[in-house]
Amino acid sequence: MFSSAFAQMRIRGKVTDKATGNPLPAVNVYIQGTTTGTATDANGMYSISASRNSVLVFSSVGYAQQEITVGNTTTINVALVPSATELGEVVVTALGIKREQKALGYAISTIDSKELVKVGSTNFGSALYGKASGVRISTAPGGATSAVAINIRGMNSINFSSQPLIIVDGIPIRNGEANNSGYWGDQRIRGNGLIDINPEDIQDLSILKGASASALYGSEAANGVVVITTKKGTRRQGLGVDVNYTYQWERPAFSPPFQNLYGPGYDLATNQTYFGADEDGWVYEDMDGDGTPETPRPIYRSYAQFGPAFDGRQVIGWDNKMHPYVAQPDNWNNLFRTGMNSIANVAVNKAGDFGSFRFSFTRNDYKGVQRGGDHNKNNFNVNTTLKLAKNLEFDLGVNYINQYTLNRPYKISRITNNYGGFLSRFDDAQWYLDNYQTSKGYRFRTANQPSATPDENLQYNMRATDLLDFFWRTLAQKNEEHSDRLISNMTMRWTILPGLTMRGRIANDFTDMTIEQRSPNTVPLAIGNSGGFSMSQSKYAITYGDVLFSYNKKLTDDIGLIVNAGYQARRETYKYNSAGTNGGLSTENWFHLNASVKTKNGNASYTEFLKYAFLGTASLSYKDYFFFEFTGRRESSSTLPPASNTFFYPSVNASFLFSDALNLPEAINYGKLRVAWGIVGNAPPLYAANNAFSQGAVNGIVYNSVSSSYGNDGIRPEKKKEFETGLEMKFFGNRLGFEANYYNNRIVDQILWLSVPKTVGASRMLTNIGELKNLGFEGSLYGTPFEGKDFRWDLRGNFAINRNQVVSLMEGVDQLVHSNIDAGAAMIVSEPGKPMGEIIAYLPMKNDNGDYIVDDNDGLYQIDFSEMKKVGNAMPKLVGGFGSYAEYKHFFVDFTIDYSWGGDIVSLSSQYMKGAGMFEETLQYRDAEHGGLSYYIDADGKKVQFDGDAGPGGEKVFHDGLILPGVKSDGSANDIIVSAADYYLNTFTWGANPAWGIPYSRYDDAVRKNHYVKFRELSVGYNLPKSLAQKFKCNNIRLALVGSNLFYLYRTFKDFDAETNIGTNWVNAAIVGGSTSASRSLGFSIRASF
């Protein structure tokens, strides 16, 4: 192998960018077959000793590698070609098969590692905002620990999984859905598997969007595939060392637009009848003990804020202390804290004839804005390649992730979506922090509850006990998660003959997670049993193996053939067990099962599934400008009924490189037209199809029953058939480029839980019945408008338009209800002929002239309860992003904006808070200044419009009246005065049902347009000059101020952050609020390489 010692000589030269002519620093220059190498300096200059017959290799990220034999010359200048122009650019496609970009007949978005680490995102998902066309990201608030949803090209399933398959170095990894909506289930915001993948270890990321691109993954690829390739060692002089550090502060952001003029209180009648308040809403207490109440207090029990105006007078607080009666404008934000996120990463790498290795360690410390939480994560990544022989390579990749999470963010729905948790405008957040537990560490007690410290009991019947409880749960209770995850893969590549290779791979993804819940005793044992302790353990394991033969042959000078054939198998198991105390802790705060008062609780379960497939591809190329490919996958799965558990997924695609085939003007550097068609599947969830008996025990008596869900032993996977075509072009020396795609898909055999009449003996049956279609355009444009010696400006933008339509549901069913909100007050439904996710609600009644009809007694709009009408749709119409990178000398500014247009969200928090008079907009009509009418109330209780200081009989004059525009039942104009409190409390409240005494409530206002343009990421920085960097023994150092989730340039929904939803399911994403506070991050980052 090693050449004999020829005479060494000094070679010098300059490396430049072929496109711009600028010198290129930090280009690796090494002698092929040796470890001898150097790198170019800031001026692109290098010098190296080499022999005549040695081959110099020049390589740099973003450029095509060049190899030059030394020969006789001692000066070798090299112009490197940016890899975008390099026709041989290679992308990783399905199953780790590498293909030339130009040969691909389908759309694939690739994202470079640099894009993912710019602002210190804790996971690659949230770093993807706005960066790939047709890819919509939604992250639940809660930062490093919360799930990230990725939706590619709209919706592909009405009911089931919407998340793409995540492939890391060829291995499908655990991702999963994380949905917790509703009040009774899990209250903590969970994560999903993809957030464990460290952006620092990602070399590049490809998103396979269409059916043809992902057909090789079969039944899990209907939602697209994210293919991640991790970083490997690179050939360089010495050991490459990278050190990166990012620190960010997180602040609660986008808090609701609260009003700060009025404190707690209901409407006049309620205040007086139920609370004995005076006409202004004050209740008086006897504080000096003379038997006459003299000290005012507002009605603490009120969730509504229609009480007295803030005037600064001294009042009794619910904490039984005197406070000035003033608003607390910051009380919402003060419920939270300033969080932090620190990411430190160090990586070493090396490559040579032995192969390559890279080792990386990342430490992430995170404290979200929710009090009480803490999280840290250690991520170890090793990637090695060993050249065992000339024709045999062995790869070993190991990723070990060790995490600790204390008190994952707890849902705040009990504060935002529940009157029992409403913080009044008068409440100081600190009062809650001071009172959620007693001085002895027990849970707060209300007035008459037995207590160890009766004088600390809440004296008044106050409203937001659920907020006190929230602090008890998030601060006093401890929920600790320990998780260890090991993702490893071993790959062997054997070149059997020239052109014929075999690859074998074994991999696993194993997670072990334990959760310990410590709930302290809420009361002394003398009062009652309380508290609890539980431990649970989950183990997830994916075992994966594949073998792939590849054959690559030039059939003639013009015709090339590539054939791949292989086998793939995957087994997933999940095991869970838990045990906990029952009935409380028998010794206070002794957290052990042995403290259980009653028989301990225990539970254990397991699931397992297996999939395997035979697959193959055949590609033909003609003259390197026409390419045709066929793929096929025959897959068998244990999640499908044994009688029909094997399915075939084919695809075909072709591309035509017309820039090579035709004589085009010089301005066009690259042009490709492509077309593709394919089928992928979406299997039913594990065990959903299976029919069996339930077995349980009631007080020790074993029983059998059947559930009301009836499976289906004939179920088939949902099938997505997609056609797509696209055009890619580059112009002006690659200064400008675009890509445009059109796609059109039909998802047939939708698996639906068919509602059946209960009288048949079930309430639903799993059925292949619905059909869905999407069509869309997506495009991206990138360019470098300016480029000079010191200045460079890059722009990138993308958009995606998706039109979704439910073609059919089951016969006889014209509506599928996805979410029944507040006992039927509003619904999210799908109806044939319309896009998925129609939002419907009851609207006020109008007469034939289009006038609203008011109730003749109450003066409020009558609601038409005969029919629910469309008030919105949950699907966004247009999503995309825009980015800019500008550098001047050593300074640079980079930002990313993402946007979404069309689509509505349901904000229940807005409904309840608006009705409660929390928001600024509810000031309207409350006083003369805000348009309120003046009136007095006559002896019959009728409101009479009146200007003056006192009514004719000396009645008090109120100024919070309004007359709703509309007509009475006889057609005459409405002249009934209602008070602002009556209007808001009755119009925007929980539920809408006259039978329950909620006849005037309307939910159309809770459905809001969700257009936004968000300034998502910003990075402003400085690259240290090479000379300065070298003083620190570094090749380069980059300092930056970074920020993410910064602000909205435009938004139509302003009550909350529209992204404060929970879960990866589209229905949950359409319902905002209740997760936890959104936050904004600002910090700095240092990146250095040695």
Add this chain to the structure above:
Amino acid sequence: MKKRIYIFLVLFAGAAMVFTGCKKSELETLYPNPANSSTATVENFLTGLLKSANEVVLPWYWRFFVVEQPTQGHYTQVMGWYNSKAQYIPPAQAMDWRWDQYYNGPMTQFRVMEDLYNNLSESDQSDYRIFYLAAKIFFYDQTEQIVDLFGDIPWSDAGRVRELGDLNAALPKYDDAKTIYTTMMADLKSIGDELASIDVPAFYAGLFQSKDYLNDGDISLWQKYANSLRLRMLMRVSGTMDVAADIAEILNNPGQYPVVESNDEAILLDAGGPDLYATTKSQNGGIKQAMETWGEYDIAPYALVKHMVDNSDPRLVITFDPNVNGEYIGMNPMNDGTVQAQNLNDGLISRYDTASFTQNDYFPGFVITAAEVSFMKAEAFFKGYASGDAKVAYETGVEQSINFYYDINSTGDYREPLPRPTADEIAAYLAQPGVSWDANDNKMKLIGEQKWINTGLGQMPQTWAEYRRLGYPELEFLPDNSSEQTMPPSRWLYPQSEHELNGANYSQVAGKDDLNTKIFWDVN
């Protein structure tokens, strides 16, 4: 070198195959959900059937909050409520839930059990006979309640999708309510005959005992349950059908057709305290949550309290708590809603008794009480369907009811139970002008009122059915002129799902699907 490489390759490939190796048969093994059982037994299904109706037998919050308080509790005035708009239109949520509960619960479970039973060998069928008979009795009891609410229902064809495996074939027709009653009454007669002479092998009797948590395997109690249930159905239809002979057959042959005769024999579902609530329900909390936590469902109703006060009913002090002034006053249904709210807020309205009801973890589920049977006898004797002393039966019923409620009071641990009334005190009550058999000409009014007090809020479906059939007690309602339904309805409406999903069959009964259509036995 080469050799070693091949060895490595072979080892790697071998390891890979062992690691991921899979057989086609394994796909099949992994298909079923390990959490479910692929086999089931008749005996386990008996327990499953009983359990499937726990939530309509025992009181708990959903049954009260959503289903019964706004409807039957209101129409019979055994619960206090606020007058409001549209108050006589039963909420769809209540009607749908009760319907779905029956079909997903007892109907489906019974059909699957019946299918399992029918597939047993002949000798096994004979051994398991008692399980099947008990299941039928219980299923008929549940069915009767649904017929009483809706009238015609899908029945003989219903619940068979698992058996038939095809949805369209499983869409059931509606059976005529009267036919369902007739079928059940005839079958209960043959069950009664069979139970009179059944010989259960000891092993199966033991198994039955371990699975039957309603009557703890006491076959004689099942016999009494079956006969009493048949008697209840006969009495209910007695105004529209000539069933006197059948009634006489039961009441004149206590040897062949014994019925529930004493409080010891009452068919009750034991609530078993806070623990049983937690293990048998999806929502624990039992009657506590039903009456307190989820709103004010302990408000005393006006007429019931008044009847008790006017007649110095010994049950008053264990049924209601007094108001702030120490008086017993219920919520007046003739007052405006705001006045009612004001009165309640001022503490002027009595509440259901804390010890017997709202805080009693042992409040049982009523299935058939001795007093109910005695009142049926009283009516049968009075109307001459069978021979016996109506007065004795009536007075026995009153005494049984008083003792029954004192039994319930004694199970509570909220406060010390009150002592039972003495025989003299009961006799004094029986002499009250509104109670005395002899002092009143309108015997049916007496019986109706006592039945109403007896089933009360513990068994609202029976309370409402008998109120509709007898027209007693005489109750006043504030007409709701805001709605087309100005007065309480006579039945419930079929759920929307039947219109949409079982439309062809539904169309046959659509004409009768009105709130004011009377159930066939409702001649009043």
